[in-house]
Amino acid sequence: MSNSSSAKRQTGARRFLSGVVEGFYGRPWTMEQRTELFNREQQWGLNTYLYAPKDDYKHRMYWRDLYSAEEAKQLMALISAAQQHNVDFIYAISPGLDITFSSTKEVAALKRKLDQVKEFGCRSFSLLFDDIETEMCAADKQAFSSFAHAQVAVTNEVFQHLGEPDTFLFCPTDYxxxxxxxxxxxxxxxxxxxxxxxxGIDILWTGPKVVSHKISVESIEEVSSVLRRPPVIWDNIHANDYDPQRLLLGPYKDRPTELIPKLRGVLTNPNCEFYPNFVAIHTLATWCKATANGEPSDVDMGDEEQDPCYSPHKALTLALTDWLQEFMRTDQPGGPCRPPARLKKESSDEEPMQTDMGECSYVPGPGENPLYTAEPLTLDDLRLLSDLFYLPYEHGTTARTMLQELDWLKNNGCTAAETDKTEEWCSRAQRFDDMCEAVVQMFNRLSNAPNRSILYDLYNYICDIKSGVGLARAYVKTLGGQGRPSAQLMSDDPEPWGFRGGLSGEFQRMLPGHGNRDLFRYPPMTAVYCMRPYCPEDKMEVQRIFRQMQGAGEGKVPPMTQPPLICDSLSAGDISPCSQYALILEDEIGVCGYALALTDAKPAAAKIQRAISDSVFEEFPSLITVQLLPRVTDPSPAKHMIGRLLSSIRSSGSRGVFCELRQSDQRMLDFYNKLGSFKLIQVAGLPRDILAMATSL
Known part of the structure; x- marks a missing residue:
């Protein structure tokens, strides 16, 4: 060990490592993006960059190969850029896929590769043995007593060969x-x-899990005792390389600042996409400032949360406020119109080349369409974006609220009228619709932001969430009876954007545990039914269901010999229902049920010469009928339809509603009995096979 290195370690002069590890699977960042990262790290007080892109083939798969002259030039420029921004560039190599630890030739190849990088100006290194098989080859089994012995022997030898650098990291297989x-x-x-x-070698550690929800002081004290040194946290809380549908834009959290003096450092391994990592890195920098070296925080975070030195909510606001400024910067030609540049015109006989001078020359004339003006992106838009793409173990506040509201609307729509919840249901449906509209407007403003590089990294994600929210929005409108159901919800041949996941999604849906780990738990899915207002084109479908259900069931009396019900003329189309008091139920096959009502039942009773006393009509002037095909086994849709009709009838001023049922129709008798609101009433003159049930409004 060199005297200077030894002295630094003995006096505890080594600085806390804070920064970024580019250690994900997928397309590595560009050299330009890495240089931009160094600039941000310097601005925010971070000091470390660990170069470890899994799919840079000379880092992992072809680790023995030396860099070409062109590659060497790029790496030297990158290392120099890091040094210019006071960022410690740590070069990592991952030989664990196929190295023979006992081979002197293999170890020499590893040293030769790191010597080359050292010649580029790099002074900090790392050996990674993560995500590899633990079975040793026959030669290694003869040379080493265990896999750990093999790794440690090679790591120690390389560390000493490089002159025991001040920063040298080791990633264990059990990390x-x-x-x-x-x-x-x-x-x-x-x-x-x-x-x-x-x-002198520091050890990387990800916490309780690969992607750790929380990292406690106790867990770090335990592993530090075993490792005989404080670890460097390789934090995957913002990593998304394991799921192409996730983007993590929430704050750095669930790591108490009490950890800082107990760690050697923290490096975040963030999203694969470079530009969306603004929040992850910015909030980590705020966390690191909270109690670095045990000193008071120079960032006022408040004490409203569990950690008195760091508030994730306030750190997020700081990050989003700064990020908004990045969105407003035009990063390529063809951005928003700028004031025309004043250039000195040189004399020339040639026709000048036409170029964009930045002016907006077109002015619409009278009666023409006005120029499109994009609304500027707001801080609230970015707050919403973060809430929708928060963290792996939790949704943001708005996302949780939307899921809770959708769940409540779905489960309470069928009983709203019966329990006097109609007003609440409509109010919450409108609130949900407003939140969906906010997502659409956020998408529109993001799409028009001047910084296209950020947008392009975000676009697939925001397009996907906009589509999903749109489907949920249409479903709630259908539950509320506002128009026909969405074609995407009902069609047996939908557009591909109407369903999610491709082959991977279908595999998951076939597995018994699908959905068990959703962040928002909800009951198992049932068939999807859509309720909508009746229209004249539905007459034949209603008649078909009416005839089918008249003849259904064993031992039923033929329809021609049965005494008619008052509602039969409504179902048969002899009396046309008003769309305000008529609903149609559809499933994926087609129309499967209906609910019809008359606010004044007297004309229908007179049509079949049914004598009912005025006292009955005074208390229950309105009539209702409901019918469902046998394939509808869930009673909720019928409850929902009745609830909507009762609400509409009550609004008309009616005091009560009755229905007529045949004693042989046990299915509908059970249904009305279980509703609880309808009771049997005595009506003089009813045919022996017919019962009447009613409810007051």
């Missing part, structure tokens, strides 16, 4: 608590690493 057997404190692998790895 989180869930990988340890039987647990952290008794893991023979970690105990060997802690005992044998040279003290």
């Amino acid at each position: 989180c608590a869930s990988f340890c057997t039987p647990n952290v404190s008794k893991s023979s692998y970690l105990l060997t690493v802690g005992e044998m790895l040279l003290p």
Whole structure:
């Protein structure tokens, strides 16, 4: 160990590592993006960048290959850029896929590769043995007593070969608590690493899991004791390389600032997309400032949350406020119109080339369409964006509210009228619709933001959430009886944007545990039914269901010999229902039920010469009938239809509603009995086979 390195470690002068690890699977960031990252790190007080892109093939798969002259030039420029911004560039190499630890030739190849990078100006290094098979080859089994011994031996040798650099990181194969057997404190692998790895080498750790929800002080104290040194956290809280439908835009959280003096450092391994990582890195920087080195915070975070030194909510607001300014910067030609540039005109006989001078020359004339003016993006838009794409273990406040409202609207729509919840249901439906509209407007304003680079990284995600919200919005409108159901909800041949997931999604839906890990839990899915107002074109379908149900069931009396019900003329089309008091039920096959009503039942009773006393009509002047095909086994749609009709009839001023049923129609008798609001009433002169049930409004 060099004297200077030894002195620094003995006096504890090594700085807390804080910054970014580019360690995800997928397309690596560009050299320009990395340089931009260094600039941001310097601005925000971060000091480290760990170069470890899994799919840079000379980092992992072809780790033995030296860099070409062109690649060397790029890496040297990158290392120089990091140094200019006071960022420690740590070059990581991942030889664990196929290295033979006992081979001197293999170890020499590893040293040669790192020597080359050292010549580029790099002074900090890392060996990664994550995500590899743990079975050693025959040669290694003869040379080493365990996998941990093999890794430690090579790591120590390389560390000493490089002159024991001040920063040298080791990533173990068991890099989180869930990988340890039987647990952290008794893991023979970690105990060997802690005992044998040279003290100048720091160890990377992701916490309780690969993607850790929370990292506690107690868990860090436990692993530090086993490793005999404080770990460097490789934090995957904002990583999204495991799920192409996720983007994580929430704040750095659930890591108490008490951890800072107990750690060697924290590096975030964020989203694969570069530009959306503004929030992840910005909030980490705020967290690191909270109590760095045990000193008071220079950022006023308040004390309203559990951690008195750091508020994720306030850190997020700081990040989004700064990010908004980034969105407003035009990053490529063809952006918003600018004032015309004043250029000195040089004399020339040639026709000048036409170029964009920045002026908006077109002015619409009278009666012509006005120029499109994009609304500017707002801080509230970015707050909503963050809420919709928050963190792996929780949704943001608005997203949770939308899920809760949709669940309530779906489960309470059928009983709203019966329990006097109609006004509440409509109010909450409008609130849900307003939230959906806010998502649409956010999408529109994001799409028109001047900084197209950020937009392009976000576009697939915001387009997907806009589509999903649109389907939910249409479904709620259908539940409320506002027009025909969405074609996307009902069609047996929908457009591909009407369903999600492709083959992967279909595999998941076939598995028994699908949905068990959703962040918002809801009851198992049933068939989707859509309720809508009756229209004249539905007459034949209503008649078809009426005739089919008249003849259904064993032992039923033929329809021609049965005494008619007052409502039969309504179902048969002899009396046309008013669309305000008539509803149609549809499923994926087609029309499967209906609910019809008359506010004044006297004309229908007179039509079949049914003598009913005026006292009955005074108390129950209105009539209702409901019918469902046998394939509708869920009673909720019928309850929903009755609830809507009762609400409409009550609004007309009616005091009560009655229905007539045949004693042989046990299915509908059970249905009305279970509703609870309809009771049997005595009506003089009814045919022996007919019962009357009624409810007051």
